Amino acid sequence: MTKLLAARYRAANDRPYLAAALFAMTVVVCRDVPTMGVDRHWRCYVSPLFVAETPVAELAAVWVHEAAHLLRDHHGRAMRLPAEQQRDRYRVNVAQDCEINDDLLADGLPLPAGRLEPRLFGLPDGQLFEAYVGALPSEVGAPDCGSGAHGRPAPWEHDGPGGPARLGPVEADALRRHTAEAMRAHQRGRGSLPAGWRRWAEQVLEPAVDWRRVLRGAVREAVAWAGGAVDYTYRRPSRRTSAMRGVVLPSLRRPLPRAAVVVDTSGSMGDDELAAAMAEITGVLREVGVGGNRVSVLACDADVQAVSRVVAAEQVTLSGGGGTDMRVGIAAALGVRERPDVVIVLTDGLTPWPQEAPSSCRVVAALIGSGAPAAPGWAQTVRIPV
Template identity: 40%
Template sequence: MSGGVNGVTLPPELQAARLLLAKERPYLASASWALQPVPKPGLGTLAVDMYWRIYYDPDILARWPVEVIEGVLYHEICHLLRNHAERMKDFHPRLSNIAVDAEINDDLVREGVKFPTPPLTPELIGQPENLLAEEYYAALERLEQQPSAGETQDQGHTLSASPDENKTGKSFQAKDGFPNSQDGDSKNSQSIQGGDGNGSDSLPSPGSGQCGSCATGQIAPWEDGPPSKESSAGLSQTEGELIRRDVAKQIREHANGQGSLPGHLVRWAEEKLNPKVDWRKKLAAVIRYAVADTNGATDYSYRRPSRRHSQVGKGDVIFPSMRCPLPSVAVVADTSASISENMLAQTLAEISGIFKSLGHREGIHVLAVDRTVQFCRLVFRPEQIQLTGGGGTDMRAGLDAAARLQPLPQLVIVITDGHTPWPEHPPKGMKVIVVLSGDGPVPNWANVIHSKSGDGS
């Protein structure tokens, strides 16, 4: 990816900003280099979509100092890393964008990051720092539902001017900062795409409440839509998830090696690499239990782990002692057509978690299965996995194939939405755990973990 993506040679200003960002924050380099440049003359600014495309107006680049372009890149990458598109996709895009900007910008302002326009901060919406976007969103919704004197509320509950005008008397560019303020009811992407796209109100304003679908998960009028042969190149959810994991690892290495790092990035990386969502803990516990069980009388939990390796705060130590040979594990991943890109990305994250559970010491057989087995390989890193598929669903094919592996896996973890036929009887010699993301039926001989409730991104 040497600047030639989409047949576009990166303009020198953007290249310089990217180099500066990589120099000051080397752990963000892979995210920064993954951005796919798309020139948009007349856009008046920079914007990033949920497919890791960066739209830029060549004219504006020449007018902004390189530190400002760098600041915008950093800000937008934070949206992508924090997976705001996925987290906010069901919410109102205008309020979402304000909420996610508030979540990011208190951190970046503390770091002295430069913005093209005054950044939208928690203070500006009358909220404390360090909350999650979801919390800011709830506060904004409450604010919007409050009847406020002297406001033109011609279209239901529209936050028709900046909330801080009510609260603090400050203003942060109410017009540019509040996209779609004319179509206050546009809860879905259709109405936004179908919007008139008129005038400056619909132009992006990075860091000031209008950043593109990287922030909201909903496609803005100036964006190219999902990547296809006809459109500009973009990244899939799965590719995005791999970059997130890579950046998280880089951050951890950087923190271990040299120390100095913004706290929010360290916290994000640890959460990414050690998800604390309950059902994952449950899965880990079930794996541990199954492993102990398949190893006969050995109960690992009574083995005294080395103190050095079991410090509190080193993340979830799933196997208290890792000294014993681990049983062989296979993962059957449902890759049928009913599984969305996002669910595949989630599957990949779960397999990474399973690697972690097993202490990264053993390979895992991974089988990507729709109606038949599409991919079957002993892998040692998530990057080796190809989640190919897209046809009908039959997890029986996956379990059959797992039963023929050498050596026979003692534990098979099936990740599926459950819309599949199952074998009538449990496979011989293998324990089966089903990680269920949907509402399909699961046989009573399998141990089921419901993953739907926690996204953990």
């Protein structure tokens, strides 16, 4: 234990921006773990035999490696992988080790022999594990770093609410932000950081934007633009008619806009995100007086699957699951007899778009997922993180 804690102290002393994360991890002595591993509760399981055989400098590097799994939220990100990739925990673990170890080696850390890094598989450095996992050979294996890495409990972990001290998700998020701020301060003091750590810190410290507020604002602005058009009508004569003998003057009329919502129902879309976005859109349209038969919803993948009139998100029929082509949905929305003034497209962005903006129509592109490709410049874009 003295040797293990001395290695942690060395890691924290050499890289003080990681100190809070390193000392937040609870040490659990475990003879069943092959080397060292972590669970999602920030408990670090350590093999006494591994500690006895490993020099302090290498142990310090392994401490940093395990802390990196937790700081980078590898377990949370692993749970967002496609199901077929999630099932292969060892393949995911190898990809995660590749994401971490290229940074640690660039930082001069002496990792133990047998370390995994991208170049061993002919892959470039500097990528996220999500990019590595699909490019790895079909048969790969590695020591199990635990649920703090791949997200699935290992046999040697303490399960359930009892056991050694654990860190909750709220405290873990606060610790990640504290570490990212410490990294930024380190850089301001002219210290150096590997590219992967710099990228991670920037993502953590990026100002959070309430996508619901942005989406509401975009829909309101588009509806207000469409509702600003005026026309003359004789259904209600102008009040000035009484002053004009024998002449009936028309009055000005402000039309109530129509809206169409094109929903991407291809296989890559998640039901939870679609439901949340649809609830926001229908709520805003109802607040501004656009509802009932003035709102159309088109479910679209590579073709339009369903068209309906809705007054609530629960009435939307989502069908499809094939490829993606929102051009078809937008064209169908604009081709109806009662052409909409506002078209709102809910998509993951993996679609072709019309080359030009529709005439006399506002388009709001709600892109679901932080990695969604950009929409055309003529569309008002709102990003909805997954």
